[in-house]
Amino acid sequence: MLSAILLIVLVGVLAYYRAPVIVWTIGLAIWLLALQFGFGVAVHPAVWGVFALVAAVLNITPLRRAVFTGPVFGIFKKITPPMSQTEQEAINAGTVWWDRDLFSGKPDWQRLLSFPDPKLTAEEQAFLDGPTEQLCSMIDDWKVTHEDMDLPEPVWQFIKDNGFLGMIVKKQYGGLEFSNYAHAKVVTKIATRGGTAAVTVMVPNSLGPGELLQHYGTDAQKDYYLPRLAKGLEIPCFALTSPSAGSDAGSIPDFGVVCRGSYTDPRTGEHHEDVLGVRVSWEKRWITLAPVATILGLAFKMYDPDHLLGDKEEIGITCALVPTEHEGVCIGRRHYPGGAAFMNGPTWGSEVFIPMDWIIGGREYAGQGWRMLVECLSVGRCISLPAMSVASGKVATFVTGAFARIRDQFGLPIGKFEGVDEAMARIAGYTYQMEASQDLALTGLDMGEKPSVLSAVLKYHNTERMRKALNDAMDVHGGKAVVLGPRNYLARAYQAIPIAITVEGANILTRSMIIYGQGAIRCHPFVLREMKAAMANDGKAFDAAITGHINFVISNVFRSLWLGLTGARFAGSPKSGVTARYYKQLTRFSSAFALLSDMAMFSLGGSLKFREKLSARLGDMLSNLYIASACLKRFERDGAPKEDIAVMQWAVENALYDVQMAMTGFLNNLPNRFLAGVLRKIIFPWGQTLQPASDRVGTQVARGIMEMGPMRERLTRGMYRPKDESDAVGVLEPALQAVVATEPIEQKLRKMGREGKFRTITAKERLAEALAAGWITQSEYDAVARARKLKRDVIMVDDFDMGMKQFDEKLLERLIF
Structure with missing residues (x-):
């Protein structure tokens, strides 16, 4: 025994x-x-x-290969599904970083905590406090989206003159050369004021001509275009998406044929005869900035039927830079995305001849366009839409917390009703998750990583959390958020949600195919090595990979069982105190995720990539492991403040619960029911033991954003805060301060009313009567009168005359106050 x-x-x-x-x-x-x-x-x-x-x-390696791994290698080569060139390039794009640790089943928590905290340089902070603040002050989002359908010309010029379009351009070319962290914070701040301006700024700094030129452009292309992009002399757009090829960019129908021809360069006016080039035809849609662009980044499939470049006839996807003034280039019409008025529209052209040196990177980069795009996508996708999502979360937290404290019903602030505080906790918790997740990814970017899998996680989960946070904010505001007008600070962001959900890869596709489809191969310690060995017919490399893989699976079986049986109580943690149990649970679920991933690939083989519901749940596991770990990193980065314990708990506990539910859903639907039963006993020996954050924690979070305190301040830091009390957002903090300060006086007045001391009826009359009777002082009277006025400004919605011209309320305000 x-x-x-x-x-x-x-x-x-x-x-x-x-x-x-x-x-x-x-x-x-x-x-x-x-x-x-x-x-x-x-x-x-x-x-x-x-x-x-x-x-x-x-x-003994030769013996092992002869007896065991050699025969397995033969089978593996036969069952491994073929991979298209576009799939290979997508898989190879970018790097793996912290996501690899989460896939390993043994995350190195000390490594996570050792990552440097993202910081702004003095120059970057000055830009946020100066030009960015000034730009926000110039934006009237109602006027932009309802009246002008565009940014005013002074705003456009300010954006150009102050380098907003060249934040990523290196200083040697006249750009700002900001860190990825600074770039994201600039976009976030602008987005808290207006989505149209934010999109206008973020697109030239995301996937497009600037990014592609810096990585792949020829010296001549860099020297000419980058200084002009940095100074706003050129407005770039990038035309990739076609009507018949949305998310499947590899199947774009736009094409170019290599030939000799003539053209006139619109930049110099010089005419060129009999030059080698490409005759391109395209039709693109949904291209941001296309209606006003001066330089068109164009993706098309390139063919060489006459073999002018070599033996290869189908060259592949190619990216070129084409001045929009070039003969045959058509722009100028626009789409109108709901909730925003940024320039977006179609571009088209038929048999437009362009010289070979307009290809980004020149002739040697012909056919390399898809690789170029997917390699750069991981950077932009970590920044632009996640930053706008963070901005929406910050605004929702800021305005909803204040509104729920100012607005009362039945003599009680609405934020103190449990049904409302449940929604408010979600708003704050999602905001915490979104910013923590993006900040950790930005840390990786600024360390030189290009985390392609994490960029997909951010794109999907931040935009989905933005959707949920704005939905909850709309619900709490009720009628205040229903009526369109200058006072409604939520409606335009709410209307614009489908834009973020759709662009840079539709969310359904991102969740069901990309996150895990790419992550399983890139982040797994052994799968990519095995696949590469199979493609290269390298038995020695396969032997090393498969041996390690088997050990990996055996380990995760025992680790998952032990950690499940013990509730991970004996697992290691880099921190003691309130966060220790979360690190332990993350270790447990990382091991379980690694095991489930291997068992999915083992039982389903190549068909797994067509089992999108199962793949999506595996992606949810990886994503929420990342989100929870990012929240722990943020908590430590902020100095583990006691005021943030509740919101950190809400964020981490709900992410862990989501991991558990994704695993349960996966096991409920795994086709091999015997295997599913065995895995369930290993991973959940005591059943589903995790619960979402408690009601008590949620109430603490909701109360925290209704108070002028550290939690609310940290959740909303970096957003634009207007100082003008006539501004719908600017009035909120003064109103909140005034309402809280005068609450004891209002309670005193209500008590006197219940006791029958007043002879008058209205609130205004009773306030005057209390002053006259000496029950309150003049300063108390003034404070209550001001608080009531500010409260009314917060609650009121816009109304218009029948011609939709805004109604003047000044007379009514004088009558009331």
């Missing part, structure tokens, strides 16, 4: 710590020796023989 227990412990320890094969061999040999000489149990020579044979096969 004792020897059996020792064997179980030995196997468990070796598996838990992922001991290499040689250590397993030595450990089991010692156990057999102890069994025979220590416990006096006769070990049959046949047992020693089998052990020696297995040990030899596992430890």
